[in-house]
Amino acid sequence: MQDRRPYKRQTVEKRRDDLIAATLELVAENGVQGATVRAIADRAGVTPGLIRHYFASKEALSRTAYEVLMQQMISDSAAVLSTAPDDPVARLAAFVAASISPPVVDPISVGLWASFLHDVRRDKEFRDTHAASYIAFRDVLQDLISKLPNRANARALRQDAIACNAVIDGLWLEGSVYPEGFEPGEIVEIGLRSVGLLLGVTLNFSAPRALQNESPT
Amino acid sequence: MQDRRPYKRQTVEKRRDDLIAATLELVAENGVQGATVRAIADRAGVTPGLIRHYFASKEALSRTAYEVLMQQMISDSAAVLSTAPDDPVARLAAFVAASISPPVVDPISVGLWASFLHDVRRDKEFRDTHAASYIAFRDVLQDLISKLPNRANARALRQDAIACNAVIDGLWLEGSVYPEGFEPGEIVEIGLRSVGLLLGVTLNFSAPRALQNESPT
DNA sequence: TTTTCTATTACACAAACGTATAATAACTTG
DNA sequence: CAAGTTATTATACGTTTGTGTAATAGAAAA
Numbered sequence: 152m153q154d155r156r157p158y159k160r161q162t163v164e165k166r167r168d169d170l171i172a173a174t175l176e177l178v179a180e181n182g183v184q185g186a187t188v189r190a191i192a193d194r195a196g197v198t199p200g201l202i203r204h205y206f207a208s209k210e211a212l213s214r215t216a217y218e219v220l221m222q223q224m225i226s227d228s229a230a231v232l233s234t235a236p237d238d239p240v241a242r243l244a245a246f247v248a249a250s251i252s253p254p255v256v257d258p259i260s261v262g263l264w265a266s267f268l269h270d271v272r273r274d275k276e277f278r279d280t281h282a283a284s285y286i287a288f289r290d291v292l293q294d295l296i297s298k299l300p301n302r303a304n305a306r307a308l309r310q311d312a313i314a315c316n317a318v319i320d321g322l323w324l325e326g327s328v329y330p331e332g333f334e335p336g337e338i339v340e341i342g343l344r345s346v347g348l349l350l351g352v353t354l355n356f357s358a359p360r361a362l363q364n365e366s367p368t
Numbered sequence: 369m370q371d372r373r374p375y376k377r378q379t380v381e382k383r384r385d386d387l388i389a390a391t392l393e394l395v396a397e398n399g400v401q402g403a404t405v406r407a408i409a410d411r412a413g414v415t416p417g418l419i420r421h422y423f424a425s426k427e428a429l430s431r432t433a434y435e436v437l438m439q440q441m442i443s444d445s446a447a448v449l450s451t452a453p454d455d456p457v458a459r460l461a462a463f464v465a466a467s468i469s470p471p472v473v474d475p476i477s478v479g480l481w482a483s484f485l486h487d488v489r490r491d492k493e494f495r496d497t498h499a500a501s502y503i504a505f506r507d508v509l510q511d512l513i514s515k516l517p518n519r520a521n522a523r524a525l526r527q528d529a530i531a532c533n534a535v536i537d538g539l540w541l542e543g544s545v546y547p548e549g550f551e552p553g554e555i556v557e558i559g560l561r562s563v564g565l566l567l568g569v570t571l572n573f574s575a576p577r578a579l580q581n582e583s584p585t
Numbered sequence: 586t587t588t589t590c591t592a593t594t595a596c597a598c599a600a601a602c603g604t605a606t607a608a609t610a611a612c613t614t615g
Numbered sequence: 616c617a618a619g620t621t622a623t624t625a626t627a628c629g630t631t632t633g634t635g636t637a638a639t640a641g642a643a644a645a
Contacts, residue, residue, distance in 0.1 A: 155608095155609070155610080155623095155624065155625075156623085156624060156625085157610090157611095158610080158611075158622085158623055158624070159611080159612095159623095160610095160611055160612060160621090160622055160623080161622085163622095166622090181486060181490075182400065182485075182486040183399065183401060184400060184401050185486075187601080187602065187603085188602080188603060188604085189601080189602085189603095197623075197624090198623070198624050198625075199603090199604095199624095200604095200605090200606095200623075200624065200625075200626090201622080201623060201624080202603095203603090203604070203605080204621095204622070204623075208603080208604085209603065209604090258489070261485070262485065262486065262489070264482075265481075265482035265483075265485040265486070266482075266485075266486070268399075268478070268479065268482040268483075268545070269398060269399040269402075269479065269482070269483070271545075272475070272479070273398075282546070285546060285549075310554070310557075310558050310561075313539075313542070313550070313554075313558055314535070314558050314561070314562040316538065316542070317534075317535050317537075317538030317539045317541075317542060317558070317559075317562070318531070318534050318535050318538055318562070319538065320534075320537070320538035320541050320542065321533065321534030321535055321536065321537035321538035321539075321541070322530075322534045322538075324534075324537050324538070324541065325530070325533070325534060325537065328485070328488075329499070329502060332502075333530070337527070337530075340527075341527050341530055341531050341534070342534075344527075344531070345531040345534070345535070345566055348565050348566050349562055349565050349566070372593095372594065372595075372638095372639070372640075373593090373594060373595085374640090374641090375592085375593055375594070375640080375641075376641075376642095377591090377592055377593080377640095377641055377642060378592085380592095383592090404631080404632065404633085405632080405633060405634085406631085406632085406633095414593075414594090415593070415594050415595075416594095416633090416634095417593075417594065417595075417596090417634095417635090417636095418592080418593060418594080420633090420634070420635080421591095421592070421593075425633080425634085426633065426634090
């Protein structure tokens, strides 16, 4: 009884954030089955009982973690556009390139996506969160396409967005799951050329400043 | 002790097939966490102990089930080509259309794919099985593309195959996870047009005989 | 029919799971 | 400095998990 574990009181936000981050890490690494209450507590540096003090149930923690994940992904893709140039073609190219480059393309995000799939199917709250973020991403893409010169009618616009989104999703999937199957920069190169062909424009690869010193293909 | 459950002896193949089928069903429905030994046995109509009589462990059963799944998917896509016409363009169109139509595109296959992702990551046997089937699928696609008229060099061929595969994967993903987001036939239409644009050919939709009476778009 | 073989059922077990409740110590307030 | 809050730890409970072992019955052989 005497060697009780010492601890420091934290704010509600700090503890919730830590628990959510620990949950996402463990789900990404080992799937939902790896994110047990004990493993989450251990990763977050607390004891298991504390989880129930901040979340009504483990399910509630999972739901919250998924919401946070989706919001992060949305804000990540939006961040790319804030620093992009004004030219519509260049903006689209930057968005496409960012969507199929790290950190969007990595084993972690695909692992999370796959792990939450069944929850998304079964639970309405999960499903609503998923649908909202999916539509948000496609709307951004559709908006970028609509700004291109010589655009056709609305139906073609929608189908163009779906097709480009499919290319992005497919490359995201392949690049994340099977990264050793592609040469460096190959996925971005293929993505830009494919989207360009689909839309009848030429997308040039202009690396963001942080990557400018990497060897271009 | 007297009301022991009656049973009928079965062949090794029958029992193994039943257990594998039950495993895949449960994984597709509820993820790996839903495929417990008791649930599998119940679905297969046996008692839990019998699983250990046919498989060294639950892990061994999972691995075998994944192998069977991948082999099925490969033979399914090959089956489409056996009844396709000789014209290279028509063959490619048939293959693409089949790859983004039911039963390839359905919640079950995506659910299975997502569920096994973590096993594929962690376990070498899973990973080998996955890589083999992935390459096999892309090779079929690449072979079909190479038969098209006016093809370029090998590097372009490889990248064309990756790009087309990405479109197929992306549409497969979106159509399976979010089917209500698309009109009937829209995915096939978009897929054929996109692959055609990527390769510089025109792919026409020719429904297989079994689907001929459905309303074309 | 009787015997033999083994596929199948039945039962048991330790570990891990999510959850519930009580005890305590780190802060805050007076 | 003392009293009060409550965030946090500690512990326990009932299920469910995968696995191990013994008992039994269906089918074939003798």
